[in-house]
Amino acid sequence: MEWPLFATFNERKARTIETHMQYQKKGISNQTLLALYERMLKPRMVEEKMLILLRQGKVSKWFSGIGQEAISVGVASAMLPDEYILPMHRNLGVFTTREIPLYRLFSQWQGKAGGFTKGRDRSFHFGTQDYNIVGMISHLGPQLGVADGIALADLIQERKKVTAVFTGEGGTSEGDFHEALNIASVWNLPVLFCIENNGYGLSTPTKEQYNCENLSDKGIGYGMESYTIDGNNILEVYSKLDTLCKEIRENPRPVLLEFKTFRMRGHEEASGTKYVPDEVMDIWAKKDPIENYERFLLKEELLDVAHIDAIKSNIETEINAHLQLAFDEKEISSAEPNELADVFKEFSYEESSPSTGIQNVRLVDAISQGLRQSMEKHENLVIMGQDIAEYGGVFKITDGFINDFGKDRVRNTPICESGIIAAAMGLSINGMKAVVEMQFADFASSGFNPIVNYLAKSHYRWGEKADVVIRMPCGGDVGAGPFHSQTNEAWFTKTPGLKVIYPAFPYDAKGLLATAINDPNPVLFFEHKALYRTVYQDVPSNYYTLPFGKASLLKEGRDISIVTYGAAVHWALETLEQQPEINADLLDLRTLQPLDIEAVYFSVKKTGKLIILQEDSLFGGIASDISSSVMENCFEFLDAPVIRVGSLETPIPFAKTLENNYLPKSRFKSELLNLIAY
Numbered sequence: 001m002e003w004p005l006f007a008t009f010n011e012r013k014a015r016t017i018e019t020h021m022q023y024q025k026k027g028i029s030n031q032t033l034l035a036l037y038e039r040m041l042k043p044r045m046v047e048e049k050m051l052i053l054l055r056q057g058k059v060s061k062w063f064s065g066i067g068q069e070a071i072s073v074g075v076a077s078a079m080l081p082d083e084y085i086l087p088m089h090r091n092l093g094v095f096t097t098r099e100i101p102l103y104r105l106f107s108q109w110q111g112k113a114g115g116f117t118k119g120r121d122r123s124f125h126f127g128t129q130d131y132n133i134v135g136m137i138s139h140l141g142p143q144l145g146v147a148d149g150i151a152l153a154d155l156i157q158e159r160k161k162v163t164a165v166f167t168g169e170g171g172t173s174e175g176d177f178h179e180a181l182n183i184a185s186v187w188n189l190p191v192l193f194c195i196e197n198n199g200y201g202l203s204t205p206t207k208e209q210y211n212c213e214n215l216s217d218k219g220i221g222y223g224m225e226s227y228t229i230d231g232n233n234i235l236e237v238y239s240k241l242d243t244l245c246k247e248i249r250e251n252p253r254p255v256l257l258e259f260k261t262f263r264m265r266g267h268e269e270a271s272g273t274k275y276v277p278d279e280v281m282d283i284w285a286k287k288d289p290i291e292n293y294e295r296f297l298l299k300e301e302l303l304d305v306a307h308i309d310a311i312k313s314n315i316e317t318e319i320n321a322h323l324q325l326a327f328d329e330k331e332i333s334s335a336e337p338n339e340l341a342d343v344f345k346e347f348s349y350e351e352s353s354p355s356t357g358i359q360n361v362r363l364v365d366a367i368s369q370g371l372r373q374s375m376e377k378h379e380n381l382v383i384m385g386q387d388i389a390e391y392g393g394v395f396k397i398t399d400g401f402i403n404d405f406g407k408d409r410v411r412n413t414p415i416c417e418s419g420i421i422a423a424a425m426g427l428s429i430n431g432m433k434a435v436v437e438m439q440f441a442d443f444a445s446s447g448f449n450p451i452v453n454y455l456a457k458s459h460y461r462w463g464e465k466a467d468v469v470i471r472m473p474c475g476g477d478v479g480a481g482p483f484h485s486q487t488n489e490a491w492f493t494k495t496p497g498l499k500v501i502y503p504a505f506p507y508d509a510k511g512l513l514a515t516a517i518n519d520p521n522p523v524l525f526f527e528h529k530a531l532y533r534t535v536y537q538d539v540p541s542n543y544y545t546l547p548f549g550k551a552s553l554l555k556e557g558r559d560i561s562i563v564t565y566g567a568a569v570h571w572a573l574e575t576l577e578q579q580p581e582i583n584a585d586l587l588d589l590r591t592l593q594p595l596d597i598e599a600v601y602f603s604v605k606k607t608g609k610l611i612i613l614q615e616d617s618l619f620g621g622i623a624s625d626i627s628s629s630v631m632e633n634c635f636e637f638l639d640a641p642v643i644r645v646g647s648l649e650t651p652i653p654f655a656k657t658l659e660n661n662y663l664p665k666s667r668f669k670s671e672l673l674n675l676i677a678y
C-alpha cells in the first residue's frame with residue numbers, strides 16, 4: 001500500500017494502529033463486552049445530538065471527543081466507582097460511564113442550576129464528589145498534581161485505591177506534567193497518568209509539540225513503568241487497565257499510559273480541522289472505535305442488528321427525555337448574596353483559649369509550636385515543603401517534627417511548588433488537610449497558577465473546599481535581594497477565594513495559624529523573616545485560636561490613625577517611641593483578607609487623619625484599597641488627605657544602602673509629621 005506524504009510520525013502511528021486493530025477477548029465476560037459497547041455508544045450519541053444543537057444555536061461551545069471514546073470508557077470501566085478520575089474536555093465517556101444523569105450534564109452545558117456549577121463555569125469544568133470525578137480547569141496541567149494529592153491520601157490511609165488522571169499530548173509540554181510525574185514517582189503514588197495522544201493540540205501537530213518517538217518513553221526518565229496502548233481499541237484499553245488497576249491496588253505505584261488516537265473534529269467545533277490532511281482523516285476514520293467494535297461483536301454473534309437498533313433507540317429516548325428536562329429548566333438568576341456566599345466554604349470559628357502556662361518566645365518558636373499543636377490536633381494534617389523533614393526547614397520551623405509525626409505526614413518535596421500546591425488540593429479533595437511551606441514566599445510565583453486558579457476558585461465553581469494553608473516566609477530588611485525579600489501579599493489579596501493572614505507578633509502568629517489550619521478554605525499565611533528571631537512575646541504554651549478579620553489596636557491616640565501590618569508594625573512602634581509627643585491610634589491589621597475595615601473607619605472617624613504604612617511597593621497594594629475605602633466611606637470625617645507610605649516602585653535591591661532607601665521605613669517619620677502638621 002502507498003502511504004501519503006504527511007507528517008512521518010502520524011504515518012507511522014496510523015500504520016501501527018491499523019495493523020493492531022484486532023480484538024482479543026482476553027477472558028472478558030460477554031456481559032462486559034456488551035456493556036463496553038453500550039458505554040461507548042452513549043457518549044457518541046450525546047455528542048451527535050450536541051452537534052445538532054450547536055448548529056441550532058442551542059449550545060454555545062462544544063469540545064468533541066468523537067473517535068476517542070474507547071479511552072474514557074475503557075479507563076472508567078476498569079476503575080471502581082469510589083476511585084477518583086480526573087478527566088479532560090474530551091472525556092464525556094468518563095461522565096456517562098459513571099452514570100451521571102444526562103439532564104445534569106445538559107444543564108451544566110447550558111449554565112443552568114441543575115448542572116454542577118450553578119452556571120458559574122462551563123462545559124466539563126466541574127467536579128462532583130458524588131461520582132468521584134474531579135474536573136479540569138482550563139489550564140490543563142494542574143489536575144495532574146491534584147491526582148498526586150488524591151493518591152497520596154489513599155496511600156497514607158492504606159485504602160488500596162487507584163486514581164486516574166487525563167491529559168492531552170499538548171498538556172504534556174506543561175511543567176505541571178513533569179512535576180506531577182516526578183512527584184508521583186518519588187512518592188510511589190498509585191496514579192494512572194493517561195495521555196490521550198490525538199495528533200494535535202489546538203492546531204499544533206505532535207512533531208511541533210515534543211521531540212521523541214512515544215510520549216510513553218518519558219516514563220524511563222521518571223523511573224516509571226509505562227505503556228503505549230491503541231486508544232481506539234476498547235478491548236486493548238480495558239484489559240490493560242483492568243490488569244493495572246488490580247495490580248496497583250495491591251502494589252501501589254504510578255504508571256504512565258500513552259493512548260494513540262486521533263481527534264476527528266476541530267479543537268472545538270468553531271475551529272474546524274483545515275490543517276489536518278484529508279488522508280490522515282480517512283485513515284483514522286477507518287479506525288473508528290465504535291464501528292470497528294460493533295463489527296467485531298456482530299462477527300462474534302454477541303450482537304445482531306435488531307439488538308443494536310434497540311440499544312440505540314433506548315439511548316435516544318433517554319437523551320431526548322433528559323434534554324427536555326434541561327430545556328425546561330429556567331435560566332439561572334443572579335442574586336449577589338448567593339454569589340458572594342459561595343466564594344468561601346462556611347467556617348464557624350471556634351474559640352479555643354489556652355489553659356495554662358506562658359513562655360517568652362520568638363516569632364519562629366510560636367509558629368513552630370502552633371504548627372506542632374495543630375499536627376497533634378488534626379491526625380489528617382500533612383505538612384509538605386522543601387527540606388522540612390530531617391533538616392527541619394531552612395528556618396527550622398519543623399525541626400524535630402519528623403520524629404513525632406513520621407515521614408508520611410512531614411514530607412520533603414522535590415523543588416516543584418506548582419505540583420505540590422496542586423497535590424495539597426488533592427489531599428483536601430480526598431479528606432485530608434495540608435500545610436505547604438514555601439521555602440521563601442518569593443517562590444510562590446512558581447506555584448501561582450494552582451493557588452489563584454485552582455485553590456481560590458474551586459468552592460465558588462463547584463462547591464469544593466481547598467483545605468490548604470500555604471506558609472509564606474517573606475519580607476525585606478534582610479539584605480537578601482530581589483528573590484528572597486519580597487512581601488507579595490498583594491498578588492493574593494487581589495484574588496477572591498483566598499484568605500491572607502499577616503501577623504506581626506508571636507502571640508497573633510500562633511493563634512492565627514491554628515485558625516488557618518482549622519479553616520477549610522485556602523489561606524496564605526505570611527511570616528516575616530526579619531521578625532522570626534527578633535521579636536519576643538509572652539505566648540501561652542498550649543493550643544489556642546484567634547479569629548480572622550479582627551485588627552488589633554496597639555496604641556490609642558486622638559490626633560492621627562496609623563494603619564499597618566507585618567514588619568511595618570514594628571517600624572511604626574519605633575517611630576512612636578522616638579516621637580512620644582505623637583498621639584496616635586496604631587492599628588495592626590493582622591489579617592488582610594478578611595480585612596477589618598470597620599476598625600479603620602472607627603479610628604479615622606475619631607482622629608480625622610489616616611496614614612497607611614506598607615512594606616510592599618505602593619501601587620496596587622492593600623494601602624491603596626484601604627485609602628479608597630476610607631475616602632468613599634469616611635470623607636466627611638477626614639481633615640487631611642489619606643497618605644500611603646510604601647516602598648519604591650522598583651524590585652527590592654540587595655545592597656543594604658539601596659535596600660534602606662527602597663523600604664519606606666526611613667520616609668515614614670517625615671510623612672507622619674507632615675500629615676500631623678497638615
Ligand SMILES: Cc1ncc(C[n+]2csc(CCOP(=O)(O)OP(=O)(O)O)c2C)c(N)n1
Binds near residue numbers: 198200
Ligand atoms: C495553560 C494553557 N495554555 C493554553 C491553553 C489553550 N488551549 C486549550 S486546549 C489547547 C490544546 C490542548 O491540546 P491537548 O493537550 O493535546 O488536548 P486536546 O485538546 O488535543 O485533547 C490549548 C492550546 C490553555 N487552555 N491552557
